Amino acid sequence: MGRVYLTGAGPGDIELLTIKALRVIREADVIIYDRLANPDILSEAKDGCEFVYVGKEDSRHTLPQEEINETIYRAALKYEKVVRLKGGDPLVFGRGGEEALYLKKRGVKFEFIPGVTSAIAVPEYAGIPVTHRGITVSFRVVTGHEAAKEKSQIPWENYKTDDTIIFLMGLHRLSFIVEKLIEIGKPKDFPIAVISRGTWRDEKTVTGTLEDIYEKAKDLPTPALIVVGEVVKLHEELSWFER
Ligand code: SAH
Numbered sequence: 001m002g003r004v005y006l007t008g009a010g011p012g013d014i015e016l017l018t019i020k021a022l023r024v025i026r027e028a029d030v031i032i033y034d035r036l037a038n039p040d041i042l043s044e045a046k047d048g049c050e051f052v053y054v055g056k057e058d059s060r061h062t063l064p065q066e067e068i069n070e071t072i073y074r075a076a077l078k079y080e081k082v083v084r085l086k087g088g089d090p091l092v093f094g095r096g097g098e099e100a101l102y103l104k105k106r107g108v109k110f111e112f113i114p115g116v117t118s119a120i121a122v123p124e125y126a127g128i129p130v131t132h133r134g135i136t137v138s139f140r141v142v143t144g145h146e147a148a149k150e151k152s153q154i155p156w157e158n159y160k161t162d163d164t165i166i167f168l169m170g171l172h173r174l175s176f177i178v179e180k181l182i183e184i185g186k187p188k189d190f191p192i193a194v195i196s197r198g199t200w201r202d203e204k205t206v207t208g209t210l211e212d213i214y215e216k217a218k219d220l221p222t223p224a225l226i227v228v229g230e231v232v233k234l235h236e237e238l239s240w241f242e243r
Contacts, residue, residue, distance in 0.1 A: 002029070002076040004103055006096045008089040008115015009037035013125075013199035016116045017041060021085075024113065029079035032072055036087025036223060050079075065095060069102040076108045087223075089117040093143055093168055117141075119166045122198030123227050126205040127238030130164050135230045138163045144170020144177060144226065156184050164229035171196075171224040174217065178210045181228065186210060191232035196220035203242055207235055 005024045010016035017025075025031065025044050033042070035055035042051055054063045054071060063071070075082045090096030090112060103110050119141040120130055130139040144167040146153055159165060159181065170177055171194065182188060189209045194217035196204045206217040210228075217224075 001108060002078070002080045002082050004072055004076050004082045004084055004099075004108055004110040005113055006084045006090045006100060006110055007086065007113040008094075008117075009033075009041055009085050009087055010116040011036075011088050011118035011121050011199045012038055012197065014038050014040050016121060016199060018113065018115065021113050021115065024081065024083050025085070028081050028083040030075045030081075031083045031085055032068075032075060033085040034087055037085045041085065065098065069099055072099060073103060073106055073108060076103065086115070087118070088121075089115040092117045092119060092141065118198060118223070118225060119168060122195050122225055123166065123193075123231075125199045125203060125241040126193065126195045126227075127235045127240055128193060128195075128205075128227055128231055129234060129238070130166065130227075130231065132231050132234065135234075136162050136164050139166060139229075140164070141166045141168065142170075143168055144173045156180055160184055160186075162230070164227065164231050167226040167228070170226045171217070171220065171222060174226065175214045177226065178214060182210055186228075190228070191230060193227045193232045193235060194220055194224055195227065196222070196224040198223075198225065199241070205235060205239065205242060207232055 007021050028045055028049055030050040031045055032052045032054055054068045072084055086094045100110050123130055140163050188211040192210055192213045193205055193207045208216045
């Protein structure tokens with residue numbers, strides 16, 4: 001029985017891969033990868049390594065999670081080193097925990113290899129620090145997908161604080177999200193940014209206010225994330241990657 005490495009690929013820029021991730025990728029007999037992981041990473045694999053694409057697009061899964069779990073499990077029966085490669089960090093809205101539980105139940109050994117999460121690195125490439133002295137002392141990372149559900153689990157009332165809020169999987173729920181933030185009392189001119197394809201060559205940041213961001217950003221290509229908070233104002237001065 002093989003061992004499974006639940007591995008973070010980082011947000012896009014291949015150089016944000018960790019040394020540990022790179023090592024297991026080079027040693028892997030099979031790599032099971034997502035849409036969000038930079039496919040250039042696969043060129044680091046050894047000759048004969050098998051590649052299995054189980055691409056997911058935000059909430060639209062090309063393979064149901066149960067099938068992905070089973071694919072990983074079967075790979076572990078066949079191969080010694082199985083790399084399950086995921087965008088960003090495997091445990092930040094990555095379902096890495098579910099995959100690990102499935103493997104554990106079946107007696108398959110696994111390891112987590114953390115990755116650079118888009119939640120922090122993408123704002124950083126856009127020159128937006130998620131915390132900044134004198135502006136905010138904390139940040140939250142939330143799924144925008146959950147935000148728009150009929151019975152949303154998001155305790156919106158708690159979002160009245162000065163925390164920087166980072167919404168992943170939220171672009172297609174942008175109009176709902178800004179509506180909600182205004183409803184709980186955030187001013188209409190409160191700063192917000194949408195960052196599209198962060199850390200990739202074609203990264204694009206659009207900044208605005210809760211009132212105008214939807215019209216400005218709704219057609220940006222995915223993946224994209226949303227940052228809400230006063231820290232967004234630093235983009236103008238600290239933007240470095242898109243220049
Ligand atoms: N495990 C991943 C997140 C998975 S959820 C991580 O730690 O980064 C997928 C969401 O992440 C996307 O809908 C998008 O909101 C965000 N995302 C991932 N990569 C991104 C990128 N390069 N630029 C902007 N957003 C990104």
